Amino acid sequence: MVKTDAFQSHLKSLAAASAFHPLYVFSGDEPLLMMESIDLLRSKARQLGYTEREVMLQERGFDWSALLNAGQTMSLFGDRRWIELRIPTGKPGRDGADALKQFSAQIASQSNADGPETIFCIVLPRLDMKTKSSAWFSSLDEAGMAVQIDSLDRGHLPSWIAGRLQKQGQSIQSGPAGQRALEFIAEQVEGNLIAAHQEIQKLGLLYPAGELSEEQVRSAILKVARYNVFELSEAMLAGDLPRVNRMLDGLKGEGEPLVLILWSITEELRLLSKLKMASDSGESVQQLLRANRVWGNKERLYPAALKRVQSSQLRQAVQIAAGLDRQSKGLQAAELPGDPWDGLRLVGNLLR
Known part of the structure; x- marks a missing residue:
């Protein structure tokens, strides 16, 4: 088992499909770092022709033969494949352990000088020593x-x-003030890297490239609007237009940056469009939600929105968001209201 440094070195060596292993197993309990490591590997694979993706989720009643069969069947479209198996508990059970040993033997027996036809990625939580030493x-x-x-x-x-x-x-200003600013962010996120990632993205949206002062950092991190930007996206997903309009009025009155709101709404629209296409093709909504890391309130809101909102409405909402992005950069969007805040109301109306 290797650590992150060795994995990063391996990533740099992936100039051809023949450099890939047929199987990667990721283990850890930090969601952001896990997600980014897997995404980096998958991006490399996609660049080298592994364009077909399938995600399996091991839960009660999981059919382990699906994993074994996946290693033996070819892609319907002739593309190389990327197949993920997520085992959230890290405990496959007796049948799963036997299947994984059989799967490993199957993988080891396959050899292709041009690289594997299918790359398998198994995702596990952090494992204890007993599990690491298990046969499977x-x-x-x-x-x-x-x-x-x-x-x-x-x-x-x-x-x-x-x-x-x-x-x-x-960058953060040098000296004690800059160190205080970095410590302040760390304290506010309480060790949560996903929260830290969101705050860093917020700083990128609020301020241009260059040096940030301690005052700018504190102002951005402490600014918690009475009407929360992320609650606005939940109201839109719920189709609650009166609440959406009240929140937009409040956010506008409090001077919340339009670019931050637009970024949040656009991300939700992209994900909703992606899930809509997949669910319309017959894929399981619950598996799609887990594969795309949708949790909490949104785990309940997304299925309802997928049933309620038509594909044509979603396409129109995405087009409006793109126009609002142009407006926020000072460009013309003749088809939209002059006030971008009214454009956001149009998006809310399409999702109700």
Whole structure:
């Protein structure tokens, strides 16, 4: 089993399909780091022709033969495939353990000088030593590459935040004031990397590239509107137009940046469109929600929105959002109201 540094080195070596392992196993309890590592690998695979994707979720009653069959069947369209198996508990059970050992042997027996026809990715939570030494996990580790994604130590969080800001062209002022600003962000997110990631994105939306002062950081992080931007997206998903209009009035009155609101709404529209296309093709909505990491209130709101909103309405809402994006950058969007806030009301009306 390798750590993140070795996995990053492996990623850099993936210049051809022949460099891929047929199997990757990811284990960890930090969702953001897990998601980003898997996405980096999948992006490399997609660039080299692994364009067909399938996601399996192991839950009660899971048919393990589906995994075994997937390793033996060819793509219907002749494309190379990427198949994910998510085991949320990290405990496959007796039948699952036997199936995984059989699957590992199946993978090990296959050899292709041009690279595997199918790349398998198994996603597990953080594993204890007993599980790591189990026969089923050891067989997976031997058949491919097992990667352990460790959590970030709290003491390293400020430097991690600084590195993320640098990737989006921003930096914190040097000296004690800058260190205080980084520590302040770390304290506010309480070690939650997804929350830290969202705050970093917010800073990128609110301020241009360049150096950020401690005052700018504190102002952005502390600004919690009475009408929350993310609650607005939930109101839109619920189709509650009166609440959407009240929240837009409140957000506008409080001076909440339009670009931040538009980013949040656009992300929801993109995901809703993606899920709509997949569900209309007969895929399981619950599996789609889990595969796209939809949790909490939205796990209830998305299925209702998928039933309520037509594909044509979604396409129109996405077009309006694109026009609002042009408006926010000072460009013309003749088909939209002059006030972008009224354009957001049109989006809300289409989702009711």
